[in-house]
Amino acid sequence: MQWEDKGQMSEYNVLIVEDSPTMRQLIAFALKRIRGVRIVEANDGVDGLKKLSSERFDLILTDINMPIMDGLKLVSLVRNDANYRSIPIVVITTEGAQEDRERALALGANDYITKPIQPTKILEVARNLLKIT
Amino acid sequence: MQKDDERLVHNRGEEFLQVFKKGAEFTQDLLRENERLRFRVLELEKPLAAGSEASPAVEVRKLSERIANLETEKQEILNRIKQVEEENQDFAARYLEIEDENNNLANLYIASYQLHSTLDFKEVLQIITEIIINLIGAEEFAIMLLDEKSDEIQAVATEGVEREEIPHVRLGKGVIGNVAASGESYFVDDVDDYQRDFVNPMVCIPLKIKEHVIGVLAIYKLLIQKKEFAPVDYELFTLLAGHAATAIFSSRLYSDSERKLSTIQGFIDLLTK
Numbered sequence: 001m002q003w004e005d006k007g008q009m010s011e012y013n014v015l016i017v018e019d020s021p022t023m024r025q026l027i028a029f030a031l032k033r034i035r036g037v038r039i040v041e042a043n044d045g046v047d048g049l050k051k052l053s054s055e056r057f058d059l060i061l062t063d064i065n066m067p068i069m070d071g072l073k074l075v076s077l078v079r080n081d082a083n084y085r086s087i088p089i090v091v092i093t094t095e096g097a098q099e100d101r102e103r104a105l106a107l108g109a110n111d112y113i114t115k116p117i118q119p120t121k122i123l124e125v126a127r128n129l130l131k132i133t
Numbered sequence: 134m135q136k137d138d139e140r141l142v143h144n145r146g147e148e149f150l151q152v153f154k155k156g157a158e159f160t161q162d163l164l165r166e167n168e169r170l171r172f173r174v175l176e177l178e179k180p181l182a183a184g185s186e187a188s189p190a191v192e193v194r195k196l197s198e199r200i201a202n203l204e205t206e207k208q209e210i211l212n213r214i215k216q217v218e219e220e221n222q223d224f225a226a227r228y229l230e231i232e233d234e235n236n237n238l239a240n241l242y243i244a245s246y247q248l249h250s251t252l253d254f255k256e257v258l259q260i261i262t263e264i265i266i267n268l269i270g271a272e273e274f275a276i277m278l279l280d281e282k283s284d285e286i287q288a289v290a291t292e293g294v295e296r297e298e299i300p301h302v303r304l305g306k307g308v309i310g311n312v313a314a315s316g317e318s319y320f321v322d323d324v325d326d327y328q329r330d331f332v333n334p335m336v337c338i339p340l341k342i343k344e345h346v347i348g349v350l351a352i353y354k355l356l357i358q359k360k361e362f363a364p365v366d367y368e369l370f371t372l373l374a375g376h377a378a379t380a381i382f383s384s385r386l387y388s389d390s391e392r393k394l395s396t397i398q399g400f401i402d403l404l405t406k
Binding site for chain 2: 020021022023025026029030094096097114115116117118119120
């Protein structure tokens with residue numbers, strides 16, 4: 001698979017899949033504390049898959065409730081694709097019930113963060129999955 | 134007789150010889166002891182002869198003083214290390230506080246920026262909704278506006294409940310009406326004990342432009358994982374009270390002027406055709 005050159009310049013390429021521009025900004029702001037991070041935004045699952053096919057990513061953060069394709073479907077598709085299955089995925093959602101968490105983790109999400117959004121928590125999880133000490 | 138005398142003299146001579154030999158041995162012992170003592174005296178006199186070198190007792194005293202000084206210095210260093218460690222802990226705690234504050238400010242900034250990023254009324258309502266869900270963590274709520282002609286407050290956007298379920302409220306009536314009339318925020322005493330009541334929400338925030346109330350935010354239920362309000366939530370509520378009101382007011386004015394412009398343009402088109 002060929003990746004775009006611009007993606008190769010950054011140390012960490014992170015994909016944020018979230019339908020709310022406000023939330024994308026908030027998540028991006030938290031992640032920008034990581035040195036060398038490059039952020040790509042997608043509006044929904046379909047847009048996310050499109051962006052995934054265009055360059056290499058080190059981490060995906062996705063919402064669950066989104067139009068066109070939700071976050072759980074995206075997690076499932078990524079985990080069943082040999083090209084992307086090794087990319088860590090974090091689900092960020094309003095769904096705080098235990099069964100929602102278990103479902104997302106069973107589908108292959110690496111971590112599960114509930115809203116309201118806490119930049120410190122997002123940063124901690126991202127650093128952990130990117131193996132930044 | 135003579136023989137006896139000779140033997141006696143011989144024995145005396147022998148005795149004398151023995152005594153003389155013992156005397157000689159004793160004298161030699163005395164000479165050796167004298168030599169040994171002289172050597173010892175010389176040994177003991179050496180440090181004194183050196184002049185600057187202290188006696189063992191003085192040396193011991195000096196070393197004891199040095200040890201005591203080093204012990205004091207060690208204690209001072211240990212105290213300083215403890216003090217630095219405490220300072221480090223303070224710095225670490227302060228760093229976390231500042232980081233939290235920074236994150237909260239960023240949230241407030243982004244929320245404010247988004248609120249003023251559009252003049253589309255529906256979009257403004259959508260952004261307010263996103264902020265309430267994602268930053269405050271509310272599951273059921275309504276954005277209500279005051280109709281100044283009828284003095285009625287009615288929902289223009291809802292989340293988690295149907296808009297029709299939210300009753301119209303008269304200015305000054307119930308929690309919503311009082312908040313709109315007074316311009317003061319309302320928070321229920323115990324979030325856990327709150328039972329949903331559309332006229333009496335758990336939180337009611339006035340949407341104000343300076344002292345002019347244009348509506349309220351009424352919150353009925355928090356997300357399952359949101360157990361209580363954090364200090365930053367009250368700052369967000371304050372921000373929403375002002376910025377959301379301005380954004381709503383501006384977008385409504387803009388929509389109205391656009392609509393009027395469109396109507397006038399229609400008349401002009403009719404007249405000029």
